[in-house]
Amino acid sequence: MDSVVPPFWGPDFDELSSTDPEIAQVVLGELDRLRAGLQLIASENLTSPAVLAALGSTLTNKYAEGYPGRRYYGGCAQVDQAETIGLTRARELFGAGHANLQPHSGASANLAAYAALVAPGEKVLAMELPHGGHLTHGSRVNFSGRWFDAVGYPVRADTELIDYDQVRDLARRHRPKLIICGATAYPRLIDFAAFRSIADEVDAYLMVDAAHFIGLVAGGAIPSPVPYADVVCATTHKVLRGPRGGMILCRAEFAERIDKAVFPFTQGGPLMHAVAAKAVALREAARPAFGEYAAQVVRNARTLADGLAEAGMRPVSGGTDTHLALIDLREVGVSGRDAEARCELARITLNKNAIPYDPQPPMTASGIRVGTGCVTTQGMTEPQLRVVAELIARAVRADPATVAGTAELTEIAGAVTELVAEFPAYPRPVEYSR
Template sequence: MDTFWGPDFDALRREDPEIAEVVLNELDRQRGGLQLIASENFTSPAVLAVLGSTLANKYAEGYPGQRYYGGCAEVDRAEELGIARAKDLFGAEHVNLQPHSGASANMAAYAALVQPGDTVLAMDLPHGGHLTHGSKVNFSGKWFHTVGYRVRQDTELIDYDEVRDLALAHRPALVICGATSYPRLIDFKAFRDIADEVGAYLMVDAAHFIGLVAGRAVPSPVPHADVVSCTTHKVLRGPRGGMLLCREPLAARIDKAVFPFTQGGPLMHAVAAKAVALREAALPEFQWYAHQVVKNSQALAAGLAAEGMRPVTGGTDTHLALADLTDLGVTGRDAETRCEQAGIMLNKNAIPFDPEKASVASGIRVGTPSVTTQGLREGEMRQIAGLIAAAVRAGPAQLREIATAVSALVSEFPAYPLPSPDLVDV
């Protein structure tokens, strides 16, 4: 363990053995199971190093060159590097790296573009949307009048005719596209045309797929959107956090909406870690990775289909797939529980027109960012589909056997592999 975490971990173990144990146990958990949560990934050791660096000590309210505190020369440099890298990577006119999360980024985008009480057109949460796209328990549903568009019942694809009809009927100030459990590509131009027809801003929530955009595995929303909100974890493989890309005329409004309107001081260790991840995402190896994520996702969806778990929309174009378990007579909640007991981490998920409540759900969502980072490919995805199917149907005794098979598979592709013994100082 020490060879991975370095001397700082020895200090933690001396100062707080209880938290040190948590860290080690979580490392063992990540290494010992299949991580198929679509919104998770394994950051590089370089990203982890920056997150645990002395940059965490610096308060830097404001923006580079315009801070409210002294001593910001180094963190200014880190933020400027990250901004330049994001601009180059995505072809964005303006970038803000300070949002603490995707939800924080979305709140700032709302603050920059609309006023409380305005109408917003966004994807219904039960059909694949996001909490911040108008859920009644979220600020977006409490402060704005949200109209939800859905997918077609026959194809489970976004109904662009319905989107246009709703836009013409309600005249929203803001149109949002992007989702958390929609496995297909989104037609950004179609949304741009609809927004223009009613005089609305277009925001693309690219939190789930911005890493695929970085790796040139899916089309970019940047040329079509007024604002693109993102997270920097998930496929992008950076630290947990948010990011905003926008057109230059909106730059000042976006920056003011992040600070001082919705946030105070930025987390400079996280901002610098975002810069590291953006550099990594610009490398040729990352393009291979992003394309492999999609190939793996498609292979996993096909494997689940062969096991009787129907892929919603018939498949996937992205890093995630949504499987309908109705024909198996198993709920998403039960499937999630059984899979976790077998060392397979995924999440229950509502399917379109789901008869079950969201806390039970009829489906599961699986994603391939983490396992692709570990080096697994299409052949292993077929094995994983079989393991998921076995776990979903299994009893307690069988789950222990499946857990053993999961452990054997991931041991061949370890997360954060330890150095070879001959490379470790004795």
């Protein structure tokens, strides 16, 4: 194997390499991919070596159905400590009355919130998927749309922003039991106070799906939904930079309902190695350096959006306030699917994405979504993001069906390799433990 393994992987990787070289090669191949290209998927990031250590620990062996002090199995003294530490850190970091770190994913956290707050068949009001929402916000192919009476709110056609008066009108008309705010492709800040007012007016619960932006909240880069929401669901990866998994924050009055909705209603035993890794990430997010990181993520996203705009690629809503930007490619004449494929050839990883009122089907899409969490972790700032914007703009316009386009994409890939060589993924432990 030619790949250089990060020094913090140690003898455990040597064991994997000797006992299962096929999987070891896949792991090294992924490391090479991370190091060789630009990672701009808005829902991805690089965890620290400390998080990886917890994920690869002996805690994975322990079955621990239940909660600290109330397990169905013996031998849980150590995992009880890990979970208790993580819960304390979550409550303190976000100022929440209660926390639950057991959900396996953001979708699992959302499912538990539904189970705690509403019954099948009751009305739910949430952002429409084509306008930036999530599958778990009422999509007909998801439990949320099959088990609940989901009503969607769009963004305005002229501003591509949430129209809070329209949300209020829909709430008054449909009287939902639960209102959800939060999105996967909405680049602007959400007015949580407005949603709280609307929910109170129609006697609805308010759930905030903060999966995408909870890391920015942790770093103080954007306002927190916790003071306004009954329940906040989130992932622990993305900008929060922890392991893949879910988390729920809520008011103390909902603690018992949330806990029972996670276990035993929707899940069995928790993944205790993941819970411990979440605790590690929460400690990292409480440090001053993480606040600096979160602020830089937003600055980088704005720089990237502005750079793409200068290259003739329109940012939806005119820009971004968060870690992501949604880019309309219709004026360029390239679909999101083709743009994603072309950028992949240039070693730029991003994703096609529907834009509001998109004339194209979702698997084609008229836009792309870009995020700056990962490149910011690698140390890039505004000067590098201006270069990234130029490289994306060139790649999107390069047609690989032509000789000139293929040559252009090869040249861009070389420029990407040179750029990321200055900011490598996992260079050495000190870069990620500060």
